[in-house]
Amino acid sequence: MKKYFIITTIFTVLMNSACQNDFLDREPLDATTSDVFFETPGQMRAYLNTFYNRKNFPKYANHGSDFNSDNEVAGTPDIRLQGTRVVSTTGTIGFGDVRRINFFFDNYRRVEANHELEEYQQYLGEAYFFRGLIYFNLMQSYGDIQIITKELNTDSPELYNPRDPRNKVADFIIQQLDSAAIYLTADKTSGAGRINRWMALLIQSRVALYEGSWEKYHDGTPFGVDDADPDKYFTKAAEAAEELxxxxxxxxxxTGNPGSDYKDLFSLLDYSxxxxxxxxxxxxxxxxQGDGDFTNDRFFRMKTPTNKTITKQLADTYLxxxxxPISGNTLFGxxxxxxxxxxxxxxxxxxxIATPDQVWQILPDGDIEYWSDAYNKLNSTADYNAPGGYIIQKGYNPNTTYHVQQYEESPGLIYRYAEALLNFAEARAELGTLSQADIDKSIKLLxxxxxxxxLVLSDIATDPNWDFPDLPPVINEIRRERRVELAAEGFRWDDIARWAAADELIVGTRPKGFKASQIAENPFPVDENGFLDPFRNAIPEGYGxxxxxxxxxxxxxxxxxxxxxxxxxxxW
Structure with missing residues (x-):
């Protein structure tokens, strides 16, 4: 356990400002002493800048982010889904960030002597936000986790504490986010600078929905929680989302263009x-440029599939x-x-999903190529390998002027309002209180x-292919909506985990693709119905x-x- 805390903190300031640079010139960066930090709000800000990183805010990833789920398929099976992971023998749980944020709380109060609260409350709110976010990431990974709220030394007795139960950890996270919402600015801002109270509410709804679902659907399993109270968390999730x-x-x-607005949202260059x-x-x-943490080339990478594709399982979900649903529907082609x-x-x-008739590339000379040209090249080279066939275009901008290897300026989309609408609807549905008015202020907007x-609650069409036939129709449709709206944004595994849904969605299954007869070259296996079955040889019995x-x-x-x-x- 001592290894969690025996670290040297190295500061990487992510935002440039003259006051921060002056501050950083004062002392070496390999020291964290209370004599150095937190005499001014600017110093608090500079310290918290180190938490604005890809670990806490993973950007919208190349080719999507659902390859650890049933939404997307890469070149090899995911090891978690395959069941082939082994116990880690070395390493740490990752308490370094806990130590660093606790250092802030142990030392920020000296600022109070010469500054009014309104001068630094934003940074206090950010610290609460980050402590909640750090612990949420730990809880998702490990479940029970030690709650540490002060900086520990190598001889601190708290190092040898047992893990706290996950519901106690969830309560702690929610409390941190409550505090964050009190102190953070309520201004919308440009969205590319600092977090605000609305983001704290969004993450609070995410945390509460996660824990409520976990306690409900893992009940009676090895991952169940003593004294489970899922409705408490569903209520909190709904309240936080509704406040937002x-x-x-x-x-x-x-913009009023239903044929492209959703796609365009993810390919814009500026969200300010x-x-x-x-x-x-x-x-x-x-x-x-030159900072490894900012290497970026999403548009460039998404021009070709490169072993990254959508699954038939996701494609079939769309109404x-x-x-x-498509089953028995005369509209289905x-x-x-x-x-x-x-x-x-x-x-x-x-x-x-890119379809052949849509624009693939707008070349510098103005010429246009269509996705049909890309589909004609599938599996001709490694760049065009497509195990599922369906090429991902969500998050792709076809204008090649903006395609730059390594140093691209395609923005990273981190939080969006649509999640709050989905969290609200699902929490109300789980509570059994979802009304048509609730649908109209959430799902309808999407x-x-x-x-x-x-979605009309009194007229939900039965789908023989619902993923969860034992659950109420409204739960199935809310989950469908979430899957469709958030596809390839990195939510799917977390949803499968909190719903305890791997038995329905993962175990014994293999990802499938589109009809293999559509493509000239196909190095992948094909199932008895003619659909791509890329992992048939690798995992003949399905995911383990x-x-x-x-x-x-x-x-x-x-x-x-x-x-x-x-x-x-x-x-384990």
Missing amino acids: IDGGVYSIYS TNSEVMFWQNFDQSVT CTDGR GYNTLASEAENRDPRFYQT RDRVGMPN FKLDRDYLNSIPESEITLNDNLTQNPG
């Missing part, structure tokens, strides 16, 4: 005035334009071609953007995810050796 919604600061981005994007990363290569499959579908289908019919183990990571054996009070996670 009713604040009226954000709204769904729409965007109504939906709450937080994003601006890549200004005149400032960041037809009448708001009904069938699987023979991608064009027919996209016909009469929720427009988010072809705004997420469907309006793409011209889809509203271990239901009694793989929902959480293992605690490194070296840490258990150092602290006799630490216990291993189930199944």
Whole structure:
């Protein structure tokens, strides 16, 4: 356990300002002493800048971010889904960030002597936000985790504490975010600078929904929680999301073009005035070029599939334009071609999955190439390998002027308002209190953007292919909406984990792709119905995810050796 805290803190200031540079010139960066820091609000700000990093704010990733789930398929099976991970023998849980944020709380109060609260309350709010976010990441990875609220030394007795139960950790995280919301600015800001109270509410709704779902659906399993109270967390999730919604600061981005607005949202170059994007990363290569943490080339990478594709499982999720599922629907055009499959579908289908008739590249001379040209090249080279066939275009900008290897200025989309609407609807549905009015202020807004019919609670069409046939229809449809709206944004595994849904969605399954007959070259296996089956040889029995183990990571054996009070996670 001592290893968690025996570290040297190295500061990397991510935002440039004259006052920060003056501050950094004062003392060496390999020291963290209370005699150096936190005499002014500017010093608090400079310290907190080190938490604005990709670890805490992973940007919208190249080719999507759902390759650890059933939404996307890469060149090799994910090891968690495959069930082939082994216990970590060395390493740490990652308490370095806990130590660093606790250092802030142990030392910031000296600022009070010469400054009014309003001068530094933003930074105090940020510190609470980051402590909550750090602990949420730890809880998602390990479940039970020690709650440490002060900087510890190598001989501190707290180093040998047992882990605190996950519901106690969840309560701690929610409390931190409550405090963050009190102190953080309520201004919308440009979204590329500092966090605000609305982001604290968004993450609070995310945390509470996660824990409520975990306690409800893991009940009676090795991951169950003593004294579980899922409704407490669902209530908090709904309240936090509704406060954000009713604040009226954000709204769904729409120009009135349902055929492209959803796709365009993810390929914009600037979100500073965007109504939906709450937080994003601006890549200004005149400032960041040469800094490895800012290497960026999303548009460049997404020009070709490079072994990264959408699964048939996700493609089948999209409703037809009448708001009904594809099963038995006369509007569904069938699987023979991608064009027919996209016909009469929720427009988010072809705004997420590239279809042959859409623009692939706008070349510097103004010439235009279409995705049909890319599909004709599938599997001809490594860059065009496509195990699922369906090429991802969500997050891609076809204008090659903006495609730059390594030093691209494509922005990173981090938080968006749509998640709050989905969190609100799901929490209310789990509580059993979801009304049509609730749908109209949440799901309807997402469907309006793409011209889809509203979800009407009294007229939910039965789908024989629902993922969760034992759950109420409204839960299935809310989960469908979440999957479609947030596809390729990195939410899917967390949803599978909190719903304890690997038995329905992962175990014994393999990712499938589109009809293999559509492409001239195909190095991948094909199933008995003609669909791409890329992992048939690698995992002939399907994914071997271990239901009694793989929902959480293992605690490194070296840490258990150092602290006799630490216990291993189930199944490891």
